[in-house]
Amino acid sequence: MNFIKSFNNNVALVKDKNNTEWVVIGNGIGFGKKTGDVVDESKIERRFIATENDNSQMETLSDISPKTIDITTKVVKLVEPLLQVKFNSYQYVVLADHLEFALQRADEGLDLADGTTSWSIKKLFPKEYDAAKQAVELVEKLTQKQLSDSEIVFITYHFLNLRSDGTGLHDTVKITKLIGQIVEIVQYQYGITLDNDSFNFNRFITHLRSFMIQHLKQTENHNDELDPAILKLMIAKYPKAYATVERIGDFLQQKTGWELQPDDKVYLTLHIWRVTHRQINNK
Structure with a gap:
């Protein structure tokens, strides 16, 4: 490998025998070097194939201690x-x-x-x-x-941001914050602090994340044939949980424009009842 240029004492742009350009990082690797000098490869701690965007990136890196x-x-x-x-x-x-x-x-x-x-x-x-x-x-x-x-x-x-599951960093941050705010709504409505180590809490969080990813990707798969009697049963059997779902629906509508469908309300009502029921009974 031969030097093209140094960004600082520890970061340099080099090329190999195939003329492939690399950004290399290592203690003192760029110190006192000129274009064409041979690289001491034993000093290389990290290397990346250079891209057209690397100049601006390396300028940032050259400002870092x-x-x-x-x-x-x-x-x-x-x-x-x-x-x-x-x-x-x-x-x-x-x-x-x-x-x-x-x-x-x-x-x-x-x-x-x-x-x-x-x-x-x-x-x-x-x-x-x-x-x-x-x-x-x-x-x-x-x-x-x-x-x-x-x-x-x-x-x-x-x-x-290193992984790729179809959810970008911006969406990940958005989902995480929304879930935290929904949990706060549930806790406020019930006057309790949820046990975030419980099985039902984990199921609730997993359901919320799946629901939000579907909305973000616009891949909602709603059951248009949901029997209205099922929702009525939820309202009658779990009135407080359903009222909490309505609050969550208002919150999501205001924050994101998403609208809870009847099947969303059914599943959320069940999850909220489960995640709160045991703690209330144990108080």
């Missing part, structure tokens, strides 16, 4: 086997940029909480959340700084 680049490389090495993913250059730069500012926030005592409760992220995306928690613990160990709990949520979002 060498210490943060080293930390990011260690975090990526930790996370890739945990989540069975591979970071590309863009994802690496975005994570490095986030960690740089997270460490600055730690120095300044700032907490940029985004309103998303950690339990909802933990329940919906346990693997990514656990990986983010381990990443934060590693960063804290390497820097001797304490990051805010909200950083686990933010880094979970970064890790969710």
